[in-house]
Amino acid sequence: MAPEPGTSWPVEVLHLLVSSAHAYAGRPADGPGEVVTDDRDEVEVVEGRGIVGDRYFGRRAHAAAAVTLFAVESLEHVSGVVGVPDLDPLLARRNLVLRGADVAALRGVEFELRTAAGSVRFAGRRPANPCAWMDVVYAPGAFRAMRGRGGLRCTPLTSGRLSRGPAVLDVGAPVSPAPR
Structure with missing residues (x-):
């Protein structure tokens, strides 16, 4: 159920x-390529294009899903299911890892993430479904445990800077379908 417009959550x-290259290509049995991750204190988001420096930035095929959100609580659930503590959230390859957000509830709504560095408005689009690689990079059973908890693909509706730390998530109105 989508949250009411005007709802705010401290997150x-x-x-x-920011990941400049793909790491999970090919068959999981062959193992991942070099996992290139850049966990930044601040990022620049460009309207309709994504996060500057990310592998999906400005790619037309990914315009409606240029930025991914992930709730760390989902990974904590996975950790409990597979019996492995302290799973690295960066291995899920989602751009924005939040604590305190009901990410799934943002599907189909417009929302704004406000941080100390600035704010960006997004349209919550489709789920960021996990893949079989999760069983390789985390533990057997992680893929199944992450189903329905893999995050959300979003379209940036405004440009701005986002920073790590305390933030506020403001929920707006439902969004129209993504352009094809």
Whole structure:
């Protein structure tokens, strides 16, 4: 169920991941390539294009899903299911890792993330479904445990800077379908 427009949640931005290359390509049995991650204190988001420096930045095929959100609470659930403590949230390869946000509830709504460095408005689009690589990079069973908890793909509706630390998530109105 989508939150009411005008709802605000205090959240914490734990990680701002910029990844210039894919790491999980091919067959999981072959193992990942070099996992290139840049966990930044601050990122620049460009309207309709994504996060500057990220592998999906400005790619037309990914315009409606240029930025991914992930709730660390989802990974804590996975950790409990697979029996492995302290799973690294960066291995899920989501751009914005938040604590305190009901990420799934943001699907189909417009929302703004306000941080000390600035704010960006997003349209919550489709789920960021996990893949079989989760069983390789985390533990057997992680892929299944992460189903329905893999995060959300979003379109940036405004440009701005975001920073790690305390933030506020403001929920707006429902969004129209993504352009094709």
